[in-house]
Amino acid sequence: MITITARTPVTQIVEIARNIAPVEVSPDVVAAVSRAHLESAALSARIPTYGRTTGFGANKTEAVADDDAEHGLRLLRSSAVDAGSPLPDDAVRAMLAVRLVQLCTPGAGLDANIxxxxxxxxxxxxxxCAPPHPGIRLHRHRGPRRVVRNGAHPHG
Structure with missing residues (x-):
């Protein structure tokens, strides 16, 4: 079992990617990320917070309703456009493992359950499914732009 923290070495990422090593997240990391999430929620309850209580990009001045549970999912879906044959499983495992290590640093305000x-x-x-080519999408004010993969698309 490999215990993931923000300082997980690359040798363990390789082990996860190539050998499908079992993974867990350090309980101390989960607790720290959870505290940061609560602090972020408290802060955004007092002041507008980009992407949390407001829209993104051109919609940054638009308020998000408190009861809008779909806000995050819509954002994820809007940036989840890729093309090409899926990457090999070991490459996808490596990308997920690296993202997990990155998310183990408190401060982003994400829910620790992720x-x-x-x-x-x-x-x-x-x-x-992780195609290798980030898509092109139209931006309302600046025309086409590359979409950088920010996470896994929940629908393949």
């Missing part, structure tokens, strides 16, 4: 969920995906080898 950490054990990503660890479970790696352990169970439950991988998303």
């Amino acid at each position: 950490l054990p969920a990503l660890a479970a995906m790696l352990t169970k080898n439950a991988l998303p």
